[in-house]
Amino acid sequence: MTSDGFRLTRQRRAILDELRKVTSHPTADELYEAVRRQCPNISLGTVYRNLETMSANGIIRRIDVAGRQMRFDADIEPHYHIRCVHCGRVDDVGSSTWDRLEKLASESTEYEVLGHTIEFTGVCPACKERERSG
Amino acid sequence: MTSDGFRLTRQRRAILDELRKVTSHPTADELYEAVRRQCPNISLGTVYRNLETMSANGIIRRIDVAGRQMRFDADIEPHYHIRCVHCGRVDDVGSSTWDRLEKLASESTEYEVLGHTIEFTGVCPACKERERSG
DNA sequence: CACCATAATAGTAATGATTATTGTTATGGG
DNA sequence: CCCATAACAATAATCATTACTATTATGGTG
DSSP states (O other), X not given: OOSOSOOOOHHHHHHHHHXXXXXXXOOHHHHHHHHTTTSTTOOHHHHHHHHHHHHHTTSSEEXXXXXXXXXXXXXXXXXXXXXXXXXXXXXXXXXXXXXXXXXXXXXXXXSEEEEEEEEEEEEOHHHHXXXXXX | OOSOSOOOOHHHHHHHHHHXXXXXXXXXXXXXXXXXXXXXXXXXXXXXXXXXXXXXXXXXXXXXXXXXXXXEESOOSOOEEEEETTXXXXXXXXXXXXXXXXXXXXXXXXXXXXEEEEEEEEEOHHHHHHHHHO
């Protein structure tokens, strides 16, 4: 076989397009709602399965942020996130990872340190506005 | 009424004792199993309800780490955690919070920054041993 | 000490996100 | 054109957590 059997179907294209369009790190069901405009009878299971497949293949990144739902990111470069404590929205924090932190962690535990994430919490601009007017 | 109606029941005492005994930041069902030795017919719902009540009252801390389950900590002082990518165990990283990080985050987003967590990932000593022997 | 309002409980049902299953459809190489 | 199989839609199952309900326990007051 010449290809590895990975087919870029209409559904996958739609999910990927939608994910690349936004900066909000959407949840599976948010993507499902958005993608339904292109593929009206796509299944939620299909969205989940393809998000899983694509993150396993390194095409996208699954971010396991605090809260009940997984979120997804078209940016596969390592970077930090900030999460709104009101609405759950997740945005990027423009800063690169800091290797010194991992050294610090490995010195103070018996763990073999593999990586780290920093998650900031705060109030996003939209919620600040809603607070002010509401 | 003189008191605020908070009763330190046998069940609450047992949950709190168990949580203070360990450093592994157990999940609700782990605490449930442990507490059953003291209170054989305690309900899982009671464990959840009291963990919720006690963390709302600031007696304990609920930590929302990556992964599907909530974890709980008797140490209410702010500190960082490290999570084993194999077994999910969570331990402390001996380092204090770093305010400069939050300033950095607020400068690169439009958020009003309220806080942050750092979660390290790695392999805990028990899993390292299991890898070596298994 | 007995009473009573109510906090808290055990047991169970419901919820919500995710994963698994199943039978069907679509695709692309030979 | 055919066939193996990747992928699909629809739906059922799972798992952590929360909500509900009827019952029990507690502690202050008369």
